[in-house]
Amino acid sequence: MNELGTDGHNHASAGSNASNGASHGGSAGAGNSIRSVDRALDLLTIVCSARYTEAGCTLAECAKDADLSPSTALRFLRSLTQRGFVSRDEDGMFHAGTELLRLGASVLSRSNLMRIAMPAMRSVVGDINESVYLAVRNAEGDCLYIAIEECSQAIRHVSWVGKSIPARSSAAGQVLSGTVAFGESVIERNGVEPDVTAISSPIFVAGRPVAAMSILVPSYRMDSGKTQRCEASLVKACQEVSQQLGT
Numbered sequence: 001m002n003e004l005g006t007d008g009h010n011h012a013s014a015g016s017n018a019s020n021g022a023s024h025g026g027s028a029g030a031g032n033s034i035r036s037v038d039r040a041l042d043l044l045t046i047v048c049s050a051r052y053t054e055a056g057c058t059l060a061e062c063a064k065d066a067d068l069s070p071s072t073a074l075r076f077l078r079s080l081t082q083r084g085f086v087s088r089d090e091d092g093m094f095h096a097g098t099e100l101l102r103l104g105a106s107v108l109s110r111s112n113l114m115r116i117a118m119p120a121m122r123s124v125v126g127d128i129n130e131s132v133y134l135a136v137r138n139a140e141g142d143c144l145y146i147a148i149e150e151c152s153q154a155i156r157h158v159s160w161v162g163k164s165i166p167a168r169s170s171a172a173g174q175v176l177s178g179t180v181a182f183g184e185s186v187i188e189r190n191g192v193e194p195d196v197t198a199i200s201s202p203i204f205v206a207g208r209p210v211a212a213m214s215i216l217v218p219s220y221r222m223d224s225g226k227t228q229r230c231e232a233s234l235v236k237a238c239q240e241v242s243q244q245l246g247t
Contacts, residue, residue: 036076039066039068039072039076040076040079040080042065042066043062043066043068043073043076043077043080043086044080044085044086044100046061046062046065046066047062047077047086047094047095047096048096048100055093056089056091056093056094056095057093057094057095058092058093058094059073059074059077059092059094062077062094077094080097081097083097083099084097084098084099084100085097085099085100086100095140096138098164101138101144101164112245113134113136113203113210113211113241113245114134114146114147116241116244116245117134117147117203117211117213117241118147118149120213120237120238120240120241121134121147121149121213121237122149123233123237124149124213124215124233124234124237125149125150125151127229127233128151128215128226128229128230128233129151129152129153130151130153130156130215130216130217130221130230131148131149131150131151131153131156131157131215131216131217132148132149132151132213132214132215132234133145133147133148133160133161133172133213133214133215133216134146134147134148134211134212134213134214135172135176135211135212135213135214136176136210136211136212137167137176138164140164141167141177142164142165142166142167142173143164143165143166143167143170143172143173143176143212144162144163144164145160145161145162145163145164145165146161146162147161148160148161153221155218156218157196157216157217157218165192166192169188169191169192170188170191170192170198170200171186171187171188171191171198171199171200171212171214172198172200172212172214174186174188174200175200175201175202175209175212175214176202176209176211176212178208178209180200180201180202180209181202182202182204182239182242183235183239184201184202184235185199185200185201185231185234185235186199186200186201187199187227187231188200189219190219195218195219195220196216196217196218196219197216197217197218197219197222197227198214198215198216198217199214199215199217199227199230199231199234200212200213200214200215200234201213201214201231201234201235201237201238202238202242203238203241203242203245204242205242205245205246206246210245213234213237213238213241214234215230215234217230
């Protein structure tokens with residue numbers, strides 16, 4: 001708003017100037033926020049890219065690929081790390097973080113894999129009345145459990161959905177590492193937990209394992225006859241899921 005001064009000329013009011021300044025400042029702030037989001041997403045995409053999945057990504061690689069200075073890249077990566085979307089190992093390499101994996105598992109739970117696998121898992125539970133899990137490999141190469149079909153046993157394994165476990169010494173880890181052939185299974189006793197027997201078989205897509213379906217049973221309930229029934233039911237279910245996914 002303009003006001004008539006004592007000299008007869010119009011003068012812009014201080015309030016109007018302040019308002020205009022705030023408007024310009026708000027636009028600039030919004031633009032900066034959008035650029036910050038873009039940069040953070042660029043870095044997150046770089047860390048999760050296929051070429052860095054196994055070994056991780058160095059700060060220099062992140063900065064170069066995102067066209068940022070190392071100091072700027074580090075500032076964004078620290079923020080992503082604090083929120084759990086990125087993790088940094090003892091060697092300084094950046095990896096996908098647990099929060100990102102949790103969100104990914106949530107999305108994956110609604111994907112074709114889950115849609116097709118869940119009926120097969122229910123069928124296995126119906127055959128042997130033991131809990132059945134579905135696991136995939138996370139960015140660190142460990143096993144991330146994304147689904148469970150629980151049995152009706154009074155004593156059963158506590159749900160691990162959303163949890164990652166080391167691939168070493170676990171049946172699912174052996175499956176996801178590619179050491180178990182299509183149509184076969186592996187048994188691990190007292191691997192991750194004492195007094196628990198795990199039987200796992202691979203789900204294949206395009207000639208490689210994309211998921212592991214596993215039966216986890218308190219060891220005292222397992223004998224040779226039940227072990228054979230578990231393996232037969234599990235392998236059949238995994239073959240059916242693989243075929244539907246397009247092995």
